[in-house]
Amino acid sequence: MSVRTTAVSRNPLNRGRTVVGRARVRLSEFSESSPSRFAILIFAGLILLFTALFSLPIASADGKATGLADSLFTAVSVICVTGLATVDMATHWSVFGHVLIYVGVQIGALGVLTLASILGLAVSRKLGLRARLIAASDTNPLRMHHGPVAEGQAVRLGEIGSLLATVAISAFVIEVVLAALLFPRMLLDGIDVGTAVWHSFYYSAMAFTNTGFAPNADGLAPFADDYFFLTILMIGVFLGSIGFPVIYALSRSLGAWKARRKAKGRTIANRVRWSVHVKLTLVTSALLIVAGAALYIVLEFDNPKTFGTLGASDTVFQSFFLSVMTRSGGFSTIDIPDLNGSSLLVTDMLMFIGGGSASTAGGIKVTTLAVLFLAAFAEARGVQDMESFGRRIPSDVLRLGVSVVLWGATTVAVSSIIILQISKAPLDHVLFDVISAFATSGLTTGLTASLPDAGVYVMAATMFMGRVGTVTLAAALAASQRQQLYKRPEERPIVG
Incomplete structure (x- = not known):
């Protein structure tokens, strides 16, 4: 018997408990000590479970087992609420398969750490401080790091x-x-x-x-x-x-x-006062919808394959519909490959931005974009602090925003290079589908369905990275934030 096993068995908290009880305690301790790793473990477990279920003969319409690549990709797309597919989702799956899809998207839509907190609550049977921190981490990634967190949060612990x-x-x-x-x-x-x-x-x-x-x-x-x-x-x-x-x-x-x-x-x-997060999310989302629609009107009004045959009012409506769907909706009334190259690039940018934090949408999030622009405006004005709606935004939020963008761009770049090498497809189509996978948008040029198994696995990994979130992955890889008790001499490199 090992020393660790002996210590565990002698622990008064473990005496008289069944194997299931001790496992529940261990799982509860793990979820409390590392919510980000617990979240990734839960999502990975769900994906493996749904992959096994989608591969069953009962899940397909023809009664035959679905291959591993298609089953895995569908499971990732469903749990990560992406919307991309390598098979015809309407005709390939049976009633049982469609029920799996419906249930899977409901589970995946809860969010990574929200789902982890709910499962942690089910394990521990109470909503203690640590369980609240797990759930709060999904509303504010800053809570996943050690150290003080400002009280002006979108949602407080209480x-x-x-x-x-x-x-x-x-x-x-x-x-x-x-x-x-x-x-x-x-x-x-x-x-x-x-x-x-x-x-x-x-x-x-x-x-x-x-x-x-x-x-x-x-x-x-x-x-x-x-x-x-x-x-x-x-x-x-x-x-x-x-x-x-x-x-x-x-x-x-x-x-x-x-x-x-x-x-x-x-x-x-008194009236409920909205936080800066709520205001930035609503204002930035509205601006992106209007700006996207305006760009689609200008770029597609003379394209006979998309809006060129429509009247003015129809063009405006369809442009707004496309603008809303690009940032993670996934529905489309037109064939995406028919868009002009300039419109594909605009769509790439909108998909990469995505929706709001702790939402069912993907991307780097609209508040990340807003913080970067606020920092640029503050620098242009020559002021040190970022301000929005009468509030000062601390610099650690900017560092987190920059990290999210850089890790997101790195994920897209690496995936695009690999898919380009595998498929030999045009860059604009590869970049479009990769960003759609990372941002869990679901729009496609048709490339994803034509990829070989190697490309399918790369796209599945990209979807997982996009949904789990670069911040969550970074926090999971770092057991704790090091506290440095000294500062090195300062020196400013040339930037710009």
Whole structure:
């Protein structure tokens, strides 16, 4: 018997416990000591589980086992809510396979550390301080590092329990409302009741989770001119992309507004003040949607393969739809390869940015972009501190933002080089699909489905890196942040 085993058996906390009980304690300790590694372990375990399930004959429509490459890629795409596919998602999978897809995207949409915190709660049976820190790490990656964290957070530790409730309730309510709006529209299109119910919930889930899979073989083609249907999808994608901390803030504001309405002149608590994170997310998201739509109008209005045959109002709507979907939605009413090269580049940039932090969207996040621009504006004005909405943003947030962008760009660059070498495809198509995989967007030029198994595995790894997050991976690789008790002499290199 080893010394460690003897010590564990003599530990009073482990006496009288079953093997399952001791395993639960060990798992709880691991989840508390390293939430980022625990999150990666959970996501990797889920991917392996769904890979095994997708490979079963019962999961495919023809009753045959699906190959490892396709099963693994589908599992990663589902758990990472990406939307890319190497098979026809509507026709390849059986009813059991589609149920797996539906359940998988719901699990993956919760977020890496949110999912870890929920599972840690199930293991420890309580929401202690460490469990709250795990959940808080998904709303603010700075919490994964040792050292003080400013109190002006999107969600405070005391509100984590309410946040987890908001995650579950908002996801359920939003998807049900979206499905209820889509259902009568499908009935009007002649779809039978049973299929309309299933497709309504399927589309609502794929919109809110920013996945972009379609249950029907034709995809959005039957609804390309149905602007009510497309608007509902846009709303679902937008709500999913702004992030659960923002949804939590909006729900609190709505509750405060209702309280003021009921008060009828009586004195009540002050209004809920939105954090800088909430304001930056909403403002930057709105600006990106408008800017993206404007660019698509200018670049595609004379392209006969996309918007060239449409009227002015149709071009504006379709441009806004494409602008919303590029930053992680994954739905498209046009063939992506038909876009002009300039539009593909714009789409690359929008996908790389992605949605809000702690959301179902991917990318480097809109607040990261906002912080970088605030730093550039501060430097141009000659001031030392970054400021936004009357608040000062500390420099450690900028360092984290720069790290996210650099690691994201490195991931995209390395994956693109490997895929270029494997496929020999054009650079613009390779770069587009790689960024789509990293940013979990789901749009494709058709390259992903044509890749050999080696390329499929590379794209799967890219999706995993994008969804888990560069910050989470970096924190997992570093057991702790070293405290340096000295400073070296300062010297300034030439920059620019």
